[in-house]
Structures are given as structure tokens and as C-alpha cells.
Amino acid sequence: xxxxxxxxxxxxxxxxxxxxxxxxxxxxxxxxxxxxxxxxxxxxxxxxxxxxxxxxxxxxxxxxxxxxxxxxxxxxxxxxxxxxxxxxxxxxxxxxxxxxxxxxxxxxxxxxxxxxxxxxxxxxxxxxxxxxxxxxxxxxxxxxxxxxxxxxxxxxxxxxxxxxxxxxxxxxxxxxxxxxxxxxxxxxxxxxxxxxxxxxxxxxxxxxxxxxxxxxxxx
Amino acid sequence: xxxxxxxxxxxxxxxxxxxxxxxxxxxxxxxxxxxxxxxxxxxxxxxxxxxxxxxxxxxxxxxxxxxxxxxxxxxxxxxxxxxxxxxxx
Numbered sequence: 001x002x003x004x005x006x007x008x009x010x011x012x013x014x015x016x017x018x019x020x021x022x023x024x025x026x027x028x029x030x031x032x033x034x035x036x037x038x039x040x041x042x043x044x045x046x047x048x049x050x051x052x053x054x055x056x057x058x059x060x061x062x063x064x065x066x067x068x069x070x071x072x073x074x075x076x077x078x079x080x081x082x083x084x085x086x087x088x089x090x091x092x093x094x095x096x097x098x099x100x101x102x103x104x105x106x107x108x109x110x111x112x113x114x115x116x117x118x119x120x121x122x123x124x125x126x127x128x129x130x131x132x133x134x135x136x137x138x139x140x141x142x143x144x145x146x147x148x149x150x151x152x153x154x155x156x157x158x159x160x161x162x163x164x165x166x167x168x169x170x171x172x173x174x175x176x177x178x179x180x181x182x183x184x185x186x187x188x189x190x191x192x193x194x195x196x197x198x199x200x201x202x203x204x205x206x207x208x209x210x211x212x213x214x215x216x217x218x219x
Numbered sequence: 220x221x222x223x224x225x226x227x228x229x230x231x232x233x234x235x236x237x238x239x240x241x242x243x244x245x246x247x248x249x250x251x252x253x254x255x256x257x258x259x260x261x262x263x264x265x266x267x268x269x270x271x272x273x274x275x276x277x278x279x280x281x282x283x284x285x286x287x288x289x290x291x292x293x294x295x296x297x298x299x300x301x302x303x304x305x306x307x308x
Contacts (some may be wrong), residue, residue, distance in 0.1 A: 053238045080262040105229035106262045137259040153253065153265045160240055 003059070003108070005038060005101060006216040009205060012043040017050065017075050017086060018092065024158045027096045030152045038101070040114075040208060040216070041094040042201050045086040049071045049175055052081050052149060057084040066133050072174065079159035081149030082179030089186065091167040091201045093208065099155040108187035110148060112211050114138050117146050120207035127190060137178065143185030147178055151216045163187070221270050223254060223292040225285050228264060235259050237283045237291070248274050248294060255291055272296040 012023065030036035047218055049060070049072055057081050067074065072085075086092060092115075099109060112215050114131055115143070117138045121129040129140050138146040148161045164186040169177045188195045228235065235257040242248055248268040255266045269276075276293040279285045 052258070054236065055221055078256070078263060080258055080260065085276070103229075104227075106264065107229035107231045108258060109229070112262055147269070148282065151263045151265075154251075 004213055004215040007038040007040055007209065007216050008025045008036065008196065009216045010041050010219050012041050013200070014088075015043045015045065017045050017077075020045065020092075024094050024096060028158045031096050031098050031156045036096075038098055038212075038214060039096040039167070039219075040205065043094070044088055044090060044091050044197070044203060045092060047083050047085075047087040048095045049074045049083060049171075050079075051076045052079050053081050054080075055082050056179065059179050060174070061176060067081070067174065067201045070171065070174065072171065073161060077149075077151075077159065078102075079149040079151045080181045082177075083146070083175040084147040084149065084162065084174060085086065085171045086162055087165075087167060087171055088160050089168065089188075089197065089202060090164050091197060092159040092162045093204060093206045094161065095157055095208065095212075097157045097212070099152070099157060104154065104155050106150075109157065110136055110150070113148055113150075114146070116204065116208045117161065117163055119211060121145075121187070121204045123207070124203045125187065125190070125195075127187070132189060135180070140185060140190060142178065142182075142183060143189075144182045145185055145187065161176055163200065163204065165195060168199060220275070221272070221294045221296050222290045223266065223269060223294060225257060225266065225287050225289050225291055227287045227289065228259060228262075232259055232287070234284050234286050235264070236265060237279050237281050237285060239279060240281065242274050244274055244277050246274050248272060257285065268294060270294055270296045 118129045121127040166188040238258040239256040250271045254267040254268040
């Protein structure tokens with residue numbers, strides 16, 4: 001009989017970005033050492049711009065004064081991708097996923113992260129969410145709604161995806177999101193009624209389990 | 220001498236960029252510890268040291284493009300010297 005892999009789920013609530021990264025790294029080391037199973041963390045962050053080592057200067061459009069005025073810090077993280085913004089109203093998923101137990105394939109893993117969001121938005125909100133060939137992320141109409149960037153150590157992933165639910169999009173004007181000339185949108189923008197962050201989070205978690213064939217246990 | 224290779228990273232991933240060396244040439248490295256970070260479009264991937272020893276040569280430098288199967292570095296493996304191997308004086 002086919003058995004689903006176990007995945008621990010931790011809703012970390014509202015968490016500073018560096019704290020979330022420390023939490024991820026603690027769990028990452030446990031998963032690498034075989035002491036813990038796959039673990040999915042969900043959280044929201046206070047305003048912050050995060051960069052990767054390969055982010056170019058041109059991806060930050062705002063000057064220091066403007067960043068200070070907006071009360072937004074900058075953090076250089078050990079993930080792939082380019083500049084992105086995190087803030088209230090955005091659901092962040094950090095899967096600490098052991099690819100040694102699935103396929104050692106970063107391309108496939110990234111496509112499955114996109115699939116998680118596409119299925120959640122299509123099945124629960126009827127939104128026609130889609131991929132764009134050659135780009136990582138998920139679009140609805142002409143708008144990008146998800147930022148994705150991951151790190152991998154010993155074939156175990158960390159970092160992940162950020163879905164705008166009711167994000168203050170003015171903060172995206174401080175950067176070139178993902179290094180692209182792209183307009184960002186929130187899920188809330190597509191509906192007249194208010195969309196609850198908690199409901200989107202729960203739908204994303206459910207979709208993650210289905211796409212990655214996991215059985216979730218809350219911790 | 221042990222060669223450090225860039226592994227296959229997945230279907231359709233034919234290249235990556237060296238983004239960061241955790242050690243310089245001449246440094247001691249420990250098996251399993253992060254040696255070099257490579258980056259693809261949306262992922263960073265840490266290549267661990269395949270053995271403990273001395274990092275004698277880095278063949279692909281930061282910002283270089285590399286491909287799966289490329290040799291990134293060479294490590295001179297530590298040799299374990301047992302009591303019976305002690306040179307006679």
C-alpha cells in the first residue's frame with residue numbers, strides 16, 4: 001500500500017525575518033541529520049526587503065532615506081532569486097523539505113511550489129492562476145502574486161514562497177521584484193469581499209500536502 | 220587527490236553560477252561541511268566537501284558559470300596515520 005510521507009506543520013504567526021531564518025536553520029539541521037521529518041512553516045513578517053547574493057544594485061530602486069522613511073530594513077539572505085518584499089498581509093511558506101526522500105531535482109521542486117499556489121487559487125477562489133515559461137512564480141492576469149526563492153543544503157530545502165493576500169503593494173515600488181519589470185498584486189485585489197489571510201494560509205497548506213503527497217501533523 | 224564535482228541539479232538545469240566559496244585555497248575542510256554555494260535562477264545549492272583534507276585548488280571562481288559534472292575544486296585528503304605507520308627514527 002502507498003503511504004504518504006509525514007510532514008510536520010508549524011504556524012509561526014508573526015515573526016521577524018531573522019528569527020524565522022534561525023528557526024528554519026534549526027529545523028533544517030535536524031532534517032539533514034535525519035532527526036526530523038519534512039517540516040512546513042507558515043508565518044507573516046514585518047516590513048522587510050530581502051536580497052540574495054546575486055541581487056544587483058539596480059534591483060533596489062529606493063534610496064536609503066526613502067527606506068528609512070518607510071521603516072523598511074534590508075536583509076541579505078542565503079537563498080536564490082533576486083530582491084523581494086515581505087510584510088503584513090502576505091503568507092510565507094517555508095518548507096524544510098527532504099528531497100532525498102522524493103526526487104533530487106530543484107527544477108521539479110520549484111514547479112511543485114508553483115503548483116501548490118496554482119491549485120489553491122484555482123480550486124478555492126476560481127482564479128485562473130498560471131506559470132510563465134522561463135520565469136519562476138505564479139501570475140493572475142498580468143500580475144505576479146507569488147515570489148519564490150529557495151536554498152538547499154544536503155538536498156534539504158529551506159526558504160520558500162511568499163503569496164500576497166492583502167499586502168500593501170506600495171512597498172514593492174521600492175524594488176524591482178525578483179529583478180523583473182513586473183506588477184505585483186494581492187489575492188484580495190481580485191474580489192469585492194475581504195479575503196481572510198487565515199483561510200488562504202489553510203488552503204495553501206492543504207494544497208502543499210496534496211501536491212507533495214504528504215500527511216500533515218501539526219506541532 | 221579528490222575532485223569536487225557539481226552534481227546534477229535537476230531536469231532542465233544545465234548550468235549554475237558559483238556564488239560563494241566558504242573556504243579559500245589552502246584551508247582545511249571537513250567532510251560534509253558546506254564548501255561552495257552555487258546559484259541557479261531561483262535556488263542556491265550548497266556543495267559539501269566530499270572528504271576531509273586541504274582545499275588545494277579552486278577551479279571555478281565566484282561568478283563563473285559551471286555545468287553539472289564540472290570539477291569545481293580539488294581536495295588533498297587527510298591521511299590517517301596509525302601507530303604502525305610511524306616512521307622509525
